[in-house]
Amino acid sequence: MAPIDGEMADLQSLRAKPARAAVLLNRTNRPDATRTGPDADAREALTERGFDVLTTHIPRLDLYAQSFGSPVEVKGSAYMDLVDELTKRQDHA
Structure with a gap:
């Protein structure tokens, strides 16, 4: 995480x-x-x-x-949970 943290600080x-x-x-x-x-x-x-961990x-x-190159069904998956969490975070920004 240190390299990413450094890049974020630079930006x-x-x-x-x-x-x-x-x-x-x-x-x-x-x-x-x-x-x-x-x-x-x-x-x-x-x-x-x-670090702020989701x-x-x-x-x-x-x-x-x-699944490389193929569609992945995300409905009902952790990816939808991620969308919900990120949307709520944005609403509280």
């Missing part, structure tokens, strides 16, 4: 209004990744370092891994 001076950034945990290992295990540990470590996470699914 902030070019903006009239500071950009907001958030971390999306992607390819998480388990459905309960927000509560226990290494994914939860990563979330906690990033949060402790001041509640939504994208689980690792072969369905997505094998």
Whole structure:
């Protein structure tokens, strides 16, 4: 995350209004990744370092891994949860 954080800091001076950034945990290992295990540990470590970590996470699914070049059904998936979370964040900006 340090290189991305550095790039964001460099770009902030070019903006009239500071950009907001958030971390999306992607390819998480388990459905309960927000509560226990290494994914939860990563979330906690990033949060402790001041990163805004989204509640939504994208689980690792072969369905997505094998979909290169093909449409993916997102209705009812974590991607729709992500859209909802980001929309709510924008509404509260």
